[in-house]
Amino acid sequence: MNEVTTKWVYNFGAGHDEGRAELRNLLGGKGANLAEMANIGLPVPPGFTITTDVCTAFYANGSRYPADLEAQVHEALARVERAVGLKFGDATKPLLVSVRSGARVSMPGMMDTVLNLGLNDETVRGLVAASGDERFAWDSYRRFIQMFGSVVLGVDHHRFEEIIEQAKIDAGVVEDTALTAHQWEEVVEAYQSLVLNETGKPFPQSPAEQLWSAIGAVFGSWMNTRAITYRRLHDIPSEWGTAVNVQAMVFGNMGTDCATGVCFTRDPSTGENIFYGEFLVNAQGEDVVAGIRTPQPLSKLRAKPGEVSMEEALPEAYGELLRVRETLENHYKDMQDIEFTVQSNKLYMLQTRSGKRTAPASLRIAVEMAESGLISREEAITRINPASLDQLLHPMLDPNAKRVLISRGLPASPGAASGLVVFSADEAEMRSQKGEAVILVRVETSPEDIHGMHAARGILTTRGGMTSHAAVVARGMGRPCVSGAGGVAVDYGSQTLSAGGRMIRAGEVITIDGATGEIFAGYVAMIEPKVSGHFGTMMTWADDVRTLAVRTNAETPLDAETARRFGAEGIGLCRTEHMFFDPSRIGAVRQMIMAADEDGRRSALEKLLPFQRDDFVALFRIMAGLPVTIRLLDPPLHEFLPHGEHELAEVATALGVDMATMQRRAADLSEANPMLGHRGCRLGITYPEIYEMQAQAIFEAAIIVGEETGAAPVPEIMIPLVSSRRELEITRAQVDRIAKEVFSAKGKRIEYQVGTMIELPRAALLADRIAEVGDFFSFGTNDLTQTTYGLSRDDAGKFLPKYVESGIFDKDPFISLDRDGVGLLVRIAAEKGRQTKPALKLGICGEHGGDPASIAFCQEIGLDYVSCSPYRVPVARLAAAQAAIGTRTDRTA
């Protein structure tokens, strides 16, 4: 086999730049950006990067390096020596290097940095001579032994700290800086003894051995437990590997004309366009973060009394840094996080990368960069993580506030809330009417609890997942919610909850953070959300770009108004059953359920009709000019009966039915698997009078609003749980007949559509036939996910979190649409549906309608709209815009 020489080593700096930013996969983020900075003329100390391919080859090959690596490293090192005029291991003018890991993405858990490599008992004396600073040289040597000893040789770093502490006690001084050159020399001796004792071998004196050991430690750390865990949690394939960067040392600790610092090109907390960072004179990198000395501000303007800014201390280097800042932002077109060192008044760049930032900062930076012309609006749109918009719309815990964490659940609905613990919906309502803030704590919630959820500031449940009833309803209402907090035990009897070894009684205060799932005892201070003008600007830009319409899932006028304010373009899912739980209606609903025959049901439904009509009138008014999709009754009837013996007796009394009859009916209605039971259109077919009443209410309401406004709405009536063409045909015929009757009674006609949910695999597979009798499809991906996976949303809490955590499922399929399975069915249904009717309107109304990844999928398969809960509307608008851009990019590719 002819072996072609592979390039394992890439040089950078001193005019010999072989890498660039685009080679991030090969060189890692740090290496690629060092090369890039050198490329654009910034002052980067020369060095070289050993590629990630070496890491891959190393592990593929029984932890052996490629045969020709050593020669390539040797050659690269020689180049660095020539560039800086020093020599690795030279007794008089020794070259020192740093060795750093650098994967494709920043990854905690791996070996980070070894500085000053190349020092030994001989070269340290060369450094004394070369720098003319004995103290600096011995300090550098002890730093090297300390770093190398802990990260490469595995000696506990506390043991090194103890030696310094002892030295300071012996010297009678408090600060490291007070130790003399001689004292540091003693520390070095003590360090070497420590290493010998701990490892059984003397500290390595050969610089080459030092270098290869450090390189090996970087590669070895790729496979340590912490790194593996991190990769698993962040979906990083182990094949990516890490690179190793070897770079000539520059010293920020060689005197008062030296310094080291870190900074952001804009304020990472607010996004304001000001230079933001800190530095230390006469220090090495780790001193800035160690917190022993207080870092100083960069600009004079930001210096508080007593502080000395870099602008004042090192004006020349500061001026250079300002130019670098501008160069980097113009080049990278993003806010940068920079590390630098000043040696003898000369600035050196050690790292640049895209800076982490808060959600408000992200928004402001993107908008301002686009407004200044640095990036395009489309680019600005792609810069924002849509999910982060949630942070902008809800109160957050003050990051500086004290807190007592007692447990943790799932981050089910974002926002933070504090309040008195209550254990029932009724008490939540009662106390909230008295003006008290309450947190409703339940094992799980059911539709009977909705009034209490509305009344509460936040909701905590101990069972149920991200898509349990509590989670879905809370997101819909914009209430913070922590669900499935298995570590919290609720005892309704004694009205207490216990968690984290504490017992909390009803009426005591807790705080929940629905964005993190954390639960705290007592109050925690909050920051109220401020929606900036940048938010509005970004939304406008997003709306200009996106092609998917964004509707909302809403039943109440409040939800509908909220959604309109957030920019919803209609209602994609109005769940009429939610209207049935209102105390003014539930009586008639139950009367209908208990009726012995159709006449009895009809007379109960008669009572419901005016309520339903008023509901629809209100929604049509709010959504004037916009489409409103109304799903006819979906849940099985037993959901409208209470579960407890006592409550059932109350209902029996209220209806004038004897308890035995009541119990018999409840038993008749009970189901082994309600999710797969007598619901949806199956109810509409068994009890046609229910859908007839609902259709009548819809048509009458539309006519009323039409007369008020002169422009009648076009209701889209949606039949749930269809599995066959015939079911839709039958229920549609019912609706059409009622339409005719209402139009003839009122002497008016309105436009309307009748369509169906596609929420069963069979419906998706037979979508071509179903489309023959439907005007639109709305993908009910919650139920479609349940049936496609054979996975009950209500019961998945017992194993789904483990499945996701251990990577059996990539993601919780109730949160992000499963493209391979559920998505395939959606795709099949969309294609088959449009085969029958090319203009068939297609939307999605499951929880996925508010999930950015799922929205991208909806764009990809050509849906017309997504529908999500009101507070997710901005997220969906932005995600839809990103999806549109993504698609466009793909097309031009």
Added chain:
Amino acid sequence: MNEVTTKWVYNFGAGHDEGRAELRNLLGGKGANLAEMANIGLPVPPGFTITTDVCTAFYANGSRYPADLEAQVHEALARVERAVGLKFGDATKPLLVSVRSGARVSMPGMMDTVLNLGLNDETVRGLVAASGDERFAWDSYRRFIQMFGSVVLGVDHHRFEEIIEQAKIDAGVVEDTALTAHQWEEVVEAYQSLVLNETGKPFPQSPAEQLWSAIGAVFGSWMNTRAITYRRLHDIPSEWGTAVNVQAMVFGNMGTDCATGVCFTRDPSTGENIFYGEFLVNAQGEDVVAGIRTPQPLSKLRAKPGEVSMEEALPEAYGELLRVRETLENHYKDMQDIEFTVQSNKLYMLQTRSGKRTAPASLRIAVEMAESGLISREEAITRINPASLDQLLHPMLDPNAKRVLISRGLPASPGAASGLVVFSADEAEMRSQKGEAVILVRVETSPEDIHGMHAARGILTTRGGMTSHAAVVARGMGRPCVSGAGGVAVDYGSQTLSAGGRMIRAGEVITIDGATGEIFAGYVAMIEPKVSGHFGTMMTWADDVRTLAVRTNAETPLDAETARRFGAEGIGLCRTEHMFFDPSRIGAVRQMIMAADEDGRRSALEKLLPFQRDDFVALFRIMAGLPVTIRLLDPPLHEFLPHGEHELAEVATALGVDMATMQRRAADLSEANPMLGHRGCRLGITYPEIYEMQAQAIFEAAIIVGEETGAAPVPEIMIPLVSSRRELEITRAQVDRIAKEVFSAKGKRIEYQVGTMIELPRAALLADRIAEVGDFFSFGTNDLTQTTYGLSRDDAGKFLPKYVESGIFDKDPFISLDRDGVGLLVRIAAEKGRQTKPALKLGICGEHGGDPASIAFCQEIGLDYVSCSPYRVPVARLAAAQAAIGTRTDRTA
């Protein structure tokens, strides 16, 4: 538009035969066979058939006939006149005709027959002259008026009977035959007055008007309510239409050298190859069925004392009939049902059709015809309805026994049984141990009831469908079962059931018929099944032909042995959880469930290991040399805990656990939708120790049997409820690891396979990836149907029967595989699976494995085997043979 003349009328008889048997769709069954008989030289009175196309055109065209029909009928009638030398409406030599309906399939509910058409006040005198028999002529006339009056004019037929009764009273005679010509003439007058009074019009005298009215009545009856209902129930499209047959009359009632009769070419009850039928001298067709005179046997051999056989009475015609019998069987190659008339010693054939027969007769006829070379073996195979084999294997109610029907449920498991009513499984077991026959009556059954179901002679439930727990288990055990008998109210408290207005107490006797769903009070006499040699012959032939293997679903040695006896070629589904319910094991199972940690679970599983190993040893011995597919634990753990408070307390005591802990665990385990819950491989992943124990038991058992027999079985270990490749990969790795451990401990290796159920839509859609890590697929179409339809088998009883009855679903998808939806997923999975592994073994183990239509589908998509409950094995063998023949026929076509 150029109109091409359509042929609406087809002649037959007298050497002018335009039809043939293959034109059944156009000419109806009766018309096609009359033409066919004439074609092969049998004596058929001449006539013509008006095609089914006329019926279709008639209804498509606002109840108007095609313009050229009249001319075609006129011409055909003229031909008949020429052939018989008579003239329609002629005063001296009148032609009389019969008018009969004849659809593609025989269809009750339609107008049947009008005889003697063409008679009026004038022609009747011609008939007197022509026949020389005045009494015959007037009798014929009154018969005509009676038939025409009731079926064409709609006069209640009782009114005609009353007139005859009055005439006999007036004449002082008892029998019709005693009335004189004159008295019949008076009856004719009275009939005519009746018709005038009832219809307001005189009885039509014009033969042409009579003919067209009769034709119109036949077409009209195609759309009467009874016919429409019949078509709906039997899936007959209304577009098929009916034909009308007009045929020259021959008279069996013109004297003692005349006769009429019906017969079967073989005994329709036993299938014996003897001529079977009856006749009446001097009678017209309806006299044989009217029951006033006693029909006589055909052959002398069969005549009882006092009876006069046709062989004796009309030896010439009888000889001719014997020749006809042979001709017809040789021609049609099937047992025929014949109608004939003898006029003046000459035999005329009026009808032949394939004869209805019992299941044993069907089997015997097919086998004997094949053995005699009349038909091929393959043809014999297709002659048997596989479902009818059930009748041969179970006791049946004596059709002549008296019975008191009290209610009706679903025919859930065939066979009949009588026994004392008991309401609990424990009592069933107790009483049956005392030797009493019991019927277990439950609202529904659960796995806890299995011992009682075994002990009972039959099972009756008031809830649940054809595929409820009770139905599935009963079929598996071969126990008769009626399920979902909604009309039966069970009160466990008072130990009574009420149905049909009766109350029946525990200990009283009922009888159920699982083949019809009927429930009777008291004992009903039974016929025990006799399995004839023909059955074995047919099965051997079927086995020679079929390509699908037939396995069984079995867990117990008894089931496995039964299935072997019925010819099962291995086990396709051994549900290991059924083994867990045994009283000797359930304690350890519950201990496992209640264990606080893995160690606790492991020590409980340790106790189960020897039981499981023994189970598998027993099965492997019975299935020596055959494949055994073992499904690892599938149901959610809560299925192993009792439901009642009291039973739970007992379990708590038995386990030494306090009741609060017990209840908490039960509550923890309870699920909203167990079907979609924490079960299948989800359990195996959460509690790997369970699958590990099961795998260990399987491997150890296989090694034991291997050592015993020298040929170890090849267990096929099946992982349930897989929805992703990763789940199978993980659980398979567990099994493989245990295999290694057992092999190394025992110093022996055996072959084994690890595969998966495909029972979730997602698994079907991703079958290509799943096949990468599985050795076989078994389609679990029960659960796949539940998830594809979003339809809980346990809850479907509330609306599914109505859905099927009203045609919303063609068939109950739990009984017969839904080809369009579920079947499409199965097909996709089979194709994708074999894309990855061309030799992937594919089987089906849902209830559909025993359903002939579903088996045909399995053949079509190339599965390797079906697996069904033991008593369905013969059905499956025959259905598989038919499916193989069907496929072959398709190929040669």
